[in-house]
Amino acid sequence: MSPSGAPAPSAKAAKRLRRVERQLARRRDQVERARAQVAILEDERLSPMRRTVRDAEDPERALGDPSYTLSARLHRRANTTRVYTRERMREPILQLYAKLPAQRYAALHGVRVPQVLGRWPDPGAVVWDDLPDRFVLKSNIGGGGMNVFPLVRDPGTGEWTDVLAQERTTPEAVTAKLWDKHEKRSTYFAEEFLVGRGGDPRSVPDDIKVFCFYGEPVYMEVRRGDQSRASHITQQVRAFAVDGTELHHVRALMDASDGDVTAPSDFPAIAEACRRLSGGIRRPLERLDFFDTDDGLVFGELTQNPGRPPALVPEWDRRMGEAYEAAYARLLADLAAEGALHVDHGDRPDAP
Amino acid sequence: MLDRIRDLQGSLSRFRQRQRASTTRDPQAKEVERRVADLRRELADLDAEKADLLRRRREIQRELGPSIGRKVMPLARVEKTNGTASFVAGVRMMQRIHRRAENPAHGFDGAGAVFADRGTTERFVLSHDVPLRTTPDEGPTDRTVVVHAFHGQVGLLEVAVGGAARHLDGDLADLGDVREAVPHDGDIPLPASLGEVAAWSARLSDHVSRPYVQVVWRQDGDHLALDRLDVDPDRLPVLTEEQDERLGHLFDTGHARMLKQPYLAGALENRVPGGVFDPNEPVDPADAP
Incomplete structure (x- = not known):
């Protein structure tokens, strides 16, 4: 301070320096993000054929590079454009599409699943008074948070709060929303209200979504906040490699996180659970969802084709593409070793 | 114009920094001011790069917009796609x-081993x-027919003579000039047995x-003979985008x-310790009906 009480010139300069440093850090991050977005979009401009041959001298001999995006979209098309249906195939992974069978699958692999408090053929049959003050009511089918209602009852007033939408609700409103979506096509169940590690007992734990490749987890996102039923909620996301390395701007077209999400506590435990669960699914890719709780890792659900297969920066698109192709190679090797994949000779009797 | 204003603002800012640095007597403050000036220069560079990147991003979003019937592709919408099938x-x-x-x-x-050997290839072919x-199917001595087959479906036939080729779809309809690397010649006569060759190739x-x-047939005297299967x-x-996508859909089916x-x-059933996962078992034996 100067004798007059005003900041000394050097103090003012230091303050200015800190301000510029903060500006610069913000700008570097913005530029890095914009670079990543443009890199992703430059690839999106290209047809898959052009993405494969790129600028090869002889395009007809170009073998191309692995791409997670192109591979994931192949599998998504197979399901959503009814390719498998036309071929009268139902991928066994679809047995795990419903939440309860997926939880049983996880439990059989020794992975902790939420305790089920009750099951009903329709949500109108739920006996709310018999349930604890905190539970989660779910439809057995359907993805995202649309069919998931984490509910907390105020013991004093008996009023319910829908924690996902962060608003007051009633048993009638929840029942109507669940029934409108799936009606008799689903069953409905209540499960224990999980609490995030070290978190507020009235808030839901962060969602850990791990992209796995036939026994090998590679990339994960930790998400807080679900916009499925509440557009005013801003979702926050952090991304990590399976070894725990934090990744920035890898999936740069998604809304950026404000960094408030807690990193998972035990990356090796996540990897181990993923290896067990994914290794039993004979498909080169899927996504496994978990919750990080005070009681350890808890399995959530499984997704065969995310509604939005990630578009990744070229480095990670290739890295995950490599993981996909390595996984498919292991799967084909297993199938061939079991005699389930081979050239099929006909039975014309007089063939030499 | 905006760029010019930005340049002038940058120059003014740098001038002020230099002035501060030159007028202050405190050497520590001088050093800090110099550092501030350096960082501001970096900031200006980053601002310029950011402006370029955002301009490019907007251009591509406009380019992609029509694919979803909009002027501009929203960033969040890019991932919501099945993509395009591609051969x-x-x-x-x-x-x-x-x-x-x-x-x-x-x-x-x-499969590569089976078809690398003439004997095993012939046994496979005859067994079907x-x-x-x-x-007998007379034709030029250098005539070849390449059948591009996708697990029971023929997507493309190429009848080649003398370095040029005629391209046909699985229904033997002429596709015209669809392959840049091979000159198209619509006058190449089609083998009389082309339909049979296509059907046999599809079966194999x-x-x-x-x-x-690829099932490759070549002229051998007065008939076409199977040359090889190439997996x-x-x-x-590398065909036109339209044909690549058409064959891409056949690839998707072939993959399935x-x-x-x-x-x-x-063999694709889900595995659990001790066997195969049974989706029909009750979720929890304790509360099974």
């Missing part, structure tokens, strides 16, 4: 995967009641454990059909 992308992906096998040319299923040669491909195979071709036609063999054998 080249699909076939090359499957080749890269099989080339990870201990013997890359053979692949994991050994397909002859090794057509009935249906029994190959790959989504795609790992070095050259793959490839998986049908292990699927029917139960």
Whole structure:
């Protein structure tokens, strides 16, 4: 301070320096993000054929590079454009599409699943008074948070709060929303209200979504906040490699996180659970969802084709593409070793 | 104009920094001011780069917009897509995967080994009641027919003579000039047995454990003879975008059909310790009805 009480010139300069440093850090991050977005979009401009041959001298001999995006979209098309249906195939992974069978699958692999408090053929049959003050009511089918209602009852007033939408609700409103979506096509169940590690007992734990490749987890996102039923909620996301390395701007077209999400506590435990669960699914890719709780890792659900297969920066698109192709190679090797994949000779009797 | 204003603002800012640095007597403050000036220069560079990047981002979003019926593709919408089916992308992906096998040319299923050997190839072909040669079908001595087959479906036939080719779809309809690397000649006469060759090739491909195979026939005297089945071709036609997508859909189907063999054998079932997962078992034996 100067004798007059005003900041000394050097103090003012230091303050200015800190301000510029903060500006610069913000700008570097913005530029890095914009670079990543443009890199992703430059690839999106290209047809898959052009993405494969790129600028090869002889395009007809170009073998191309692995791409997670192109591979994931192949599998998504197979399901959503009814390719498998036309071929009268139902991928066994679809047995795990419903939440309860997926939880049983996880439990059989020794992975902790939420305790089920009750099951009903329709949500109108739920006996709310018999349930604890905190539970989660779910439809057995359907993805995202649309069919998931984490509910907390105020013991004093008996009023319910829908924690996902962060608003007051009633048993009638929840029942109507669940029934409108799936009606008799689903069953409905209540499960224990999980609490995030070290978190507020009235808030839901962060969602850990791990992209796995036939026994090998590679990339994960930790998400807080679900916009499925509440557009005013801003979702926050952090991304990590399976070894725990934090990744920035890898999936740069998604809304950026404000960094408030807690990193998972035990990356090796996540990897181990993923290896067990994914290794039993004979498909080169899927996504496994978990919750990080005070009681350890808890399995959530499984997704065969995310509604939005990630578009990744070229480095990670290739890295995950490599993981996909390595996984498919292991799967084909297993199938061939079991005699389930081979050239099929006909039975014309007089063939030499 | 905006760029000019930005330049002038940058110059003014730098001038002020220099002035501060030159007028202050405190050497520490001078050093800080110099650092501030450096950082502001970096900031200006980053501002310029950011402006360029955002301009490019907008251009691409406008380019992609019409694909979803909008002027501009929202960033969040990019991931909401099935993508486009592609012959080249699909076939090359499957080749890269099989080339990870201990013997890359053979692949994991050994198909490459079967078709690398003339004897085993002939046994395979004959076992499916397909002859090794057509009935008499006169033609130029250098005539070849390449059938691009996708597990029971023919997507493309190329009748080549003297370095040029005529391209046809699976219904033998002329596709015109669709392959830049091979000159198109619509006057090349079609072999009389082309329909038979296509049907035989489709039948053979249906029994190959790959989504795609090239079945190559060549003129041999007064008939066409089977030359080879190639599951790992070095050259793959790079066609027009429209034709690549058309064959891409056939690849998608071929890929599903490839998986049908292990699927029917139960080899794709989900595994749990001690066996196969049974989805019909009650969720919790304790509360089973």
